[in-house]
Amino acid sequence: MRKINTRSFRRATRSTTREINRQIVLNLVHEHQPISRAELARQMGVARGSVTPLVKDLLEEGLIYERSSEATARGRRPTLLYVRTDDRLAFGIDIRTSGTSILLGDFAGREIITERFPTLMAPAELVAELGSRVGSMVEKYSDIGEFEGIGLVVPGMVDRTTGVVLHAPTLHWRDVDLRGSLAAAVGMPVHIERDAVACAMAHMWLGDNGALSNNFVYLTVSDGVGTGLVVNGGVLRGASSTAGEFGHVPLNLEGPRCACGARGCLEAYTSNPATVARYLGLELDSPDAYAELRSAGIEVGDVIDRARSGDAAATWALWETGRCLGIGIANLINSVSPAQVVVGGEITNAWNLIEPAVRESIRERALTTVSADTPLVVQPDEDRLRLRGGTSLVLAPVLRAPEVA
Numbered sequence: 001m002r003k004i005n006t007r008s009f010r011r012a013t014r015s016t017t018r019e020i021n022r023q024i025v026l027n028l029v030h031e032h033q034p035i036s037r038a039e040l041a042r043q044m045g046v047a048r049g050s051v052t053p054l055v056k057d058l059l060e061e062g063l064i065y066e067r068s069s070e071a072t073a074r075g076r077r078p079t080l081l082y083v084r085t086d087d088r089l090a091f092g093i094d095i096r097t098s099g100t101s102i103l104l105g106d107f108a109g110r111e112i113i114t115e116r117f118p119t120l121m122a123p124a125e126l127v128a129e130l131g132s133r134v135g136s137m138v139e140k141y142s143d144i145g146e147f148e149g150i151g152l153v154v155p156g157m158v159d160r161t162t163g164v165v166l167h168a169p170t171l172h173w174r175d176v177d178l179r180g181s182l183a184a185a186v187g188m189p190v191h192i193e194r195d196a197v198a199c200a201m202a203h204m205w206l207g208d209n210g211a212l213s214n215n216f217v218y219l220t221v222s223d224g225v226g227t228g229l230v231v232n233g234g235v236l237r238g239a240s241s242t243a244g245e246f247g248h249v250p251l252n253l254e255g256p257r258c259a260c261g262a263r264g265c266l267e268a269y270t271s272n273p274a275t276v277a278r279y280l281g282l283e284l285d286s287p288d289a290y291a292e293l294r295s296a297g298i299e300v301g302d303v304i305d306r307a308r309s310g311d312a313a314a315t316w317a318l319w320e321t322g323r324c325l326g327i328g329i330a331n332l333i334n335s336v337s338p339a340q341v342v343v344g345g346e347i348t349n350a351w352n353l354i355e356p357a358v359r360e361s362i363r364e365r366a367l368t369t370v371s372a373d374t375p376l377v378v379q380p381d382e383d384r385l386r387l388r389g390g391t392s393l394v395l396a397p398v399l400r401a402p403e404v405a
């Protein structure tokens with residue numbers, strides 16, 4: 001049960017019940033489409049007559065549409081309901097040091113076009129470039145449908161109320177109002193989210209995991225290590241909306257130096273640079289060591305390739321990453337009890353090499369036999385998921401549960 005916040009609440013009105021039931025209908029159609037009114041009523045456990053006015057509202061608002069199905073054996077042709085998705089368009093924009101991608105897709109998750117270009121590190125220049133690229137796409141594809149917004153995915157912490165990027169270490173950004181300036185440049189709504197949260201949202205809104213997708217952890221293991229925590233169908237944000245920085249939970253107080261400046265964080269043991277440093281026998285003794293590491297010219301993909309061709313040092317380096325990752329995952333399991341842990345990032349290319357080490361650590365540390373068996377799901381294409389995460393930032397407000405009390 002949830003306590004009512006008496007300083008910030010939304011009072012129920014006469015239309016509240018209808019609003020809630022309307023969103024339930026919309027989500028059922030989204031999940032089970034095509035679906036008949038009779039089946040909807042059965043799913044909701046109500047008489048068909050109660051569903052009819054809700055469906056009528058959604059049809060009038062253009063959120064769903066109906067189409068006759070094939071005739072049945074008895075000659076009846078029930079009309080089936082669909083969520084209107086193909087002519088509702090959204091942009092997903094993923095900004096990383098290694099490059100920026102723009103995906104134009106529809107509300108069903110279908111990709112129309114993707115463009116990629118080198119990231120301009122100066123925010124004003126990046127906004128100008130994004131504005132011009134989005135503008136050309138709008139011109140080119142305006143006959144397909146309506147552009148409903150942009151979802152920006154950034155590798156850093158974001159202030160939920162202002163949309164300002166508070167700190168994105170890999171881009172060297174602090175307090176950058178990317179959302180505001182892009183919205184002004186393109187004239188459409190812009191949403192913004194930290195990368196791991198956007199991946200979690202794509203998993204929740206565009207995945208096909210049913211009830212599992214209401215309680216899970218998305219763990220990204222890449223240049224950095226981050227998590228998106230989904231609890232009871234909502235992203236866990238905390239008081240200052242920066243919850244989920246599990247990459248900086250320490251495994252060892254005297255451990256290697258993390259990019260955040262502290263010692264022994266999970267990230268300092270399991271990120272791509274950490275794995276490469278272990279392989280090369282380099283010590284991560286200062287945040288500057290990460291820059292030196294980049295000049296070594298070896299990527300985690302090379303370490304994985306070498307392990308696959310029998311290099312013992314590479315195999316060991318990855319095994320250690322897996323062992324530490326397992327401890328991190330066990331911490332997550334013990335803290336939030338997810339139904340599943342989804343792992344994304346380049347490390348997934350080495351999954352069959354490290355999974356036994358990951359599992360062993362989880363078995364050692366998980367506190368119950370049930371939690372020790374928490375399913376681990378590998379997400380092999382995080383690049384795509386980040387972009388889909390961007391578009392799901394535009395889609396989610398349409399499908400979300402109404403906020404009351």
Ligand SMILES: [Zn+2]
Pocket residue numbers: 247248258259260261262265267268
């Ligand atoms: Zn750290």
